[in-house]
Amino acid sequence: MLAPYEIALRDALANRLAIVADHALRDSDPGGHLEKLKSAAAELDNVIAHLPPTCDPQLRHFLRQQSYTKALAFLTAA
Numbered sequence: 001m002l003a004p005y006e007i008a009l010r011d012a013l014a015n016r017l018a019i020v021a022d023h024a025l026r027d028s029d030p031g032g033h034l035e036k037l038k039s040a041a042a043e044l045d046n047v048i049a050h051l052p053p054t055c056d057p058q059l060r061h062f063l064r065q066q067s068y069t070k071a072l073a074f075l076t077a078a
Contacts, residue, residue: 005051006075012047013072016040044068 002010019025019033019040026033048063062071 002075005047005055008047009044009051010072010075012040012044013068013075016044017068017072 016037019036022033022036025036051060051063056074059071059074062068062074
């Protein structure tokens, strides 16, 4: 079972990755896509900034390297 901070992180990662992958929005409304991406990135940064000291070191490594797909896989495998 995931801790509350892990759930928030998982959701923020999934949201950011989904926006990056939304090529239809990017092609039809580049400005709107960029704004959604900025918002998702800010949300993810906020969640990362509030991770507890007990956060898994491997997960922290993925986040520091901005390996968000790996971080999401790590959380969904837990």
